[in-house]
Amino acid sequence: MKFRRSGRLVDLTNYLLNHPQESVPLTFFSERYQSAKSSISEDLAIIKQTFQQQGIGTLITASGAAGGVKFIPKVEREEAEEMIRDLCELMEDRERILPGGYLYLMDIIGRPDLIKKIGRLFASVYADKGIDYVVTVATKGIPIAYAVAELLNVPVVVVRRDSKITEGSTVSINYLSGSSKRIQTMLLSKRSLKEHANVLIIDDFMKAGGTINGMNSLLEEFQAEVVGIGVLMEVIADEERLVDDYVSLLKLEYLDSKKSSIRVNQGNYFLNLA
């Protein structure tokens, strides 16, 4: 089928958005559109300019016979600040405060549009870190992990707290939860992860960091390299923090369920931007 430029621009945009972090040879597009590579290159220049101008991301193009294009999603600083400000506001709703100083998050975690934005923020930080897997622990981290993994074009691996027969053989560890000092178990299917992989850990919440520390130990069993840790919200904790190199979008500064008072600020996200 022959395409005009306008049709090519629409389809190319859709294709690139749906194949982030994937090198696509120009030949693929010139066959798809029955168009010369020079025309495709011009299309890509227009798309690159618009993506950058609109803060969608960037295109990396390699010219020549083996030339190709790769879409890297990126969030501009200004948009990131706005997203995180919006999240702070959503979080600082007194209605979220549960007895015992806990926070109801399921409505936020349940919104695919917000999850997608959160995913873009993390993917922007880890786009060029050579991540092979995104690892999370069941269950609230799962949607965030998928949103990040989709943009990094890598699989998701889910650590569980209970064994299921459908996992096959597993590796398990016991660890000390940071805040309650209880012994807990987590496990991972043996075939879920190749050895010596570069891994990004994603979770929704981090207090002392016991869970993430446990994941670190579990991942050591797979000779994995933890390249990054991303959490939606960190909590100012009294006890010593077990994890120090992480990226947080939000920081729960203060939560008093008796006074029904809560304070959420931005996390360390912007300290981690290049």
Next chain:
Amino acid sequence: MKFRRSGRLVDLTNYLLNHPQESVPLTFFSERYQSAKSSISEDLAIIKQTFQQQGIGTLITASGAAGGVKFIPKVEREEAEEMIRDLCELMEDRERILPGGYLYLMDIIGRPDLIKKIGRLFASVYADKGIDYVVTVATKGIPIAYAVAELLNVPVVVVRRDSKITEGSTVSINYLSGSSKRIQTMLLSKRSLKEHANVLIIDDFMKAGGTINGMNSLLEEFQAEVVGIGVLMEVIADEERLVDDYVSLLKLEYLDSKKSSIRVNQGNYFLNLA
């Protein structure tokens, strides 16, 4: 900022893809691009034609002063057949067979690109059914539920099997699992669902249908209307099926772990297409 047509086409395509099932007034775009509504209408006609031709979905446009546009993701029958054929092949790998006649699925469930396609298939069936929530049960159904919900532009609600303090007050039910005939519990946070909502249930696997039947009972407590049930894979079961109105992408016809033999066919998906 003033845009030329080529830049508008790229940005419009990105915007629409990221806002499925959302009515956007033409005024929004004419301000965004500092362009006349008539030019925007021409842009949208080009996008609509390309989206339909390439099987991306359709645009519904309303003209006049209050005119607007809505993107409805759709999968064409031919593409759906190819996707489901590919999934069958992936599933029919003997390496997946676990002792006891179980199937290892985590590598498939772990791939965001496949999950996205699975989401498009379900969203295509339920796009015009007025769904308010996608409901799933922890944990393997979660990524599929988000992929569908994103395209339907509605929130996800996750039913749990164990109570967590961060859920707040919950409604719980006991139910009989269809295959093992054991009493199990599931629960849902009280504030997770508005009353009288239209709900789509999504899960990864259905054998006798006990879990989905349990979800039906739990959702009755919220006066919810179950408008549809979508499962990635149904299993030919000896016992009586407890659920009969559902859409399945795949059907596990046969699985013998001793003989290391497995047969997966397409489910009833195409019987449910308009």
